Amino acid sequence: xxxxxxxxxxxxxxxxxxxxxxxxxxxxxxxxxxxxxxxxxxxxxxxxxxxxxxxxxxxxxxxxxxxxxxxxxxxxxxxxxxxxxxxxxxxxxxxxxxxxxxxxxxxxxxxxxxxxxxxxxxxxxxxxxxxxxxxxxxxxxxxxxxxxxxxxxxxxx
Ligand code: ZN
Numbered sequence: 001x002x003x004x005x006x007x008x009x010x011x012x013x014x015x016x017x018x019x020x021x022x023x024x025x026x027x028x029x030x031x032x033x034x035x036x037x038x039x040x041x042x043x044x045x046x047x048x049x050x051x052x053x054x055x056x057x058x059x060x061x062x063x064x065x066x067x068x069x070x071x072x073x074x075x076x077x078x079x080x081x082x083x084x085x086x087x088x089x090x091x092x093x094x095x096x097x098x099x100x101x102x103x104x105x106x107x108x109x110x111x112x113x114x115x116x117x118x119x120x121x122x123x124x125x126x127x128x129x130x131x132x133x134x135x136x137x138x139x140x141x142x143x144x145x146x147x148x149x150x151x152x153x154x155x156x157x
Contacts, residue, residue, distance in 0.1 A: 021109060023102040026150050027065075027072040031088055031097040035064050035077040038094070042066050042073065055079050058127045074129075098136070098146035106151035110135045113149075118142075125151070 032038035035053070042048045048066035055062050060083035066073040076097055078085040088097065103109045106125045113120060121136035128134035128150055137147040 021103055021112075023104065025071050026100040026102040026148075027074045028099055029063075029074045029076050029097040029148075030095065031085055031092075032075050032077050032094050033089055035062055035075050038075050038077075039064050042075070048073065054129050056127075056129045059084070061085055063129055096145070098148050100134075100148035100150050103149050103151055106133050106135055106149050109149050113137060113141075121146075 030038070039050060043050060048068065051065045051067045051072075053062065053064045056079075060078065060080040061076050062079040063077075064075045066075075076085060078089070085097070110120060110123065110125060114123065118141040119138035121138050122134075125133040125135045128148070131153040133151045135149050137149065139146050141147075
């Protein structure tokens with residue numbers, strides 16, 4: 001622990017074009033045992049609007065979305081008894097499961113993360129909700145939080 005405000009890190013790391021590679025926080029995912037039960041607080045107390053529910057078969061989860069500006073809160077419940085989320089809920093209980101960041105090119109990002117020595121859960125992108133391609137970064141690389149990188153489907157035309 002140090003009690004000074006200076007850091008020995010660069011404040012930003014940008015690509016050749018001068019852009020940061022992360023576009024926005026796409027969503028914050030909260031692991032819950034029961035989607036309908038947990039959604040009541042977000043609907044009735046926080047008055048967020050539930051904009052949809054989707055089963056993500058690749059991850060064996062069922063997800064409810066609340067849009068907040070450019071970001072969403074996603075309540076995620078297991079959709080099968082062998083869903084990886086079952087183990088998470090058993091060991092950690094309900095709570096923040098992961099943060100998702102939108103990127104332009106998830107495949108390129110995965111290659112770069114591996115090059116930089118990050119530990120990846122996915123060494124190749126896989127299908128996520130809303131026809132996205134996603135890859136997860138292991139929490140041990142990111143201060144203890146599971147990170148999802150997500151590339152939106154390219155718009156037609
Ligand atoms: Zn997610």
